[in-house]
Amino acid sequence: MSGLEELRKKLAPLFDAEKGFSSSSTLDPCDSYTFSDGGTVNLLSRSYGVYNINELGLQKCTSRSVDETDHSEKTYKCCSHEMRIFGAIGSGASSVVQRAIHIPTHRILALKKINIFEKEKRQQLLTEIRTLCEAPCYEGLVEFHGAFYTPDSGQISIALEYMDGGSLADILRMHRRIPEPILSSMFQKLLHGLSYLHGVRHLVHRDIKPANLLVNLKGEPKITDFGISAGLENSVAMCATFVGTVTYMSPERIRNENYSYPADIWSLGLALFECGTGEFPYTANEGPVNLMLQILDDPSPSPLKNKFSPEFCSFVDACLQKDPDTRPTAEQLLSHPFITKYEDAKVDLAGFVRSVFDPTQRMKDLADMLTIHYYLLFDGPDDLWQHTRNLYSESSIFSFSGKQHRGPSNIFTSLSSIRTTLVGDWPPEKLVHVVERLQCRTHGEDGVAIRVSGSFIIGNQFLICGDGIQVEGLPNFKDLGIDIPSKRMGTFHEQFIVEPTSLIGCEPTSLIGCYTIVKQELYINQ
């Protein structure tokens, strides 16, 4: 004990306790960021230039002067206050993915939220944003819609195309394996995306796996999570860095050798093997070292010849060559017999996807989101209400009080009049909707008919009962303890027919995920 006391006395203080300890603030331009006073995050990268992200969205800064600004460069305006954010779809190693509606366009998106204060995640984010900005709108690739930073949560959100089916990993969890004709058709489209990434954008994805291969209810497969891609334009297409999950890495990556596009082919082959057989071919539960050693030392896995077609076996074997130089390219694989075999067979991918994921549940989720979106606009602030106008097309019809209104202008005028009446003379306390019951059914091929009923109460915001999808910022109805019968000032019921937006003459892809109300009927009892 005396020894300890003596030691304590000999210790010099580490720092002035009054002033506290201040760590040095040197910035490494390779993987650093700074905050400006306005809450903007400046992502810095030696190779990729500077990206500014704040609540108003993402903007790429170039070193060129204003006069030389490339006007064809896409801007991704995507603001946090223009988002309705719903519950999480899932969470991966470095991010959380949520559904959201972009208010100005009424588009449903997948929001990938990343904490930028962890070094490795930050680097992933930086490379993902760069990749997404420069790989837009291609078959087989998930579309990028923008990004923004939310100061309250300290996270950057990346807005991506919402794939309303799920991932191949989800399918494997439910079905265990996927039939060959389906796989052939899916992987043909995925190979187009990968071929584009490799051949046109010169990007290695570096995280190809079933969880990053998504499919929507229309049966379109797409690659997502370019999170750890890296630009290769200015090199001999080699990467010497090493990040990633263990499972799908190629032998040359594990050996820390230089690797390139063939590493993605290996991962694709493993993903196909797993989807076709229902089993990951290596023993994964004995830890990453054991898994890596299997990939290095054991013969490449090969499907059982008596259970799978020769074309499937040949495709997998070609992808899983240990020597990266002998693996075919994505372009070459598009001509492989496994792919061409079913080219003219008109495989029904949509039917397959709908047999796996519950279309009814998907429709219910969609109805919940659109209903919440509509009434948050109606009972919300005036500046957001203006966006309601483009929820309607020229042929949309709104019926109320025995009259029919057609077209966006007329419908907006009519709804605005109703809205003004409900607001009354004291805006902080107005009549707002409480949705008590929601029913939905399919309408036509892609549309949904929604029937809503509920009450009007005096309050300051819209509320919805039930245990459907929740939206951020809206209190849970159960927590408020409101007794509706005693507060009811009237009742309403409303019917909507909502369809995906389609416009002849416009660029079709720019409207993917947007919705239009084609028919609406409102009944109010005071």
Added chain:
Amino acid sequence: MATLVEPPNRIKPKGKHYYTIWQTLFEIDTKYVPIKPIGRGAYGVVCSSINRETNEKVAIKKIGNIFENSIDALRTLRELKLLRHIRHENVIALKDVMMPIHRTSFKDVYLVYELMDTDLHQIIKSSQPLSNDHCKYFLFQLLRGLKYLHSANILHRDLKPGNLLVNANCDLKICDFGLARTNGVDGQFMTEYVVTRWYRAPELLLCCDNYGTSIDVWSVGCIFAEILGRKPIFPGTECLNQLKLIISVLGSQHESHLEFIDNAKARRFIKSLPCTRGRHFSQLYPQADPLAIDLLQKMLLFDPTKRITVLEALQHPYMAGLYDPRCNPPAQVPISLDIDEHWGEPMIREMMWNEMLHYHPEAASTNA
């Protein structure tokens, strides 16, 4: 600085007030008044505060949207369960966990810790000189805290400089029990994104079964080396590279020291690494006390069965005159953690609420 603000939705719950700290909204009990933000990490924002009832300074950590990621939620739950039982001067004290307003729908958790000035990672990478006495005192406190934890059957499993909080007077406390396990429970294979690799023992890297307290001793050895050298000793880029770095320093291992590796492939890999005599620690840290070098060498033995134990380390000549068993009683009882990795949000939420009730027993009567 912290700014008092109006509550969202203009609904002011009883007993809470609201502050904006680094643009993050804090909803905290009215007895706490924030002073200033002191950190932002993987979990969320931390701010220093004063408890007006006791006039003591505390650190409040807000973990926002805790259920978005089930891994992070389980880590927080594990920390709540463990820290409730732990009472030791070298382990961070969790003083309070604020009761949320809504039991079934809360998204944020506010943890109240005793306030420390900084962490060992910041000290190591700064230019602050560290004498042999500093190194000795840091190591002693770390070992003393670890002995207490191991006597309670707790393996920390994620010891690293950033998880060791220090004050200006050199007091040290272990924190972050998100990966801790009770000894004997089956180890879980966790993604590399969660576990910090540089401080992991060989038996963890090689995923051997039946690892024990020796994994924490290895981490202590890595931390001790980092204090001496002011940079990580084994900064591996991935698992196999990590093992190569370890062998390049320790030297090739005799067959008898590889018997703990139960996986034939892994054992073959270790043997296949290039033959090397390694580098003696006195070459790596020429200024260090020879007794420190001797202790470090015993901590960083590849074979966990040969590695020095915490108690033996406390009794090592380098620690002479410091350790007194009479002043370091073991923990009261071994702590059991019955946490299932597959729990969903409702179960985790319920368990968290139950932990909070231990700090707010008066809330048990209300049906919130």
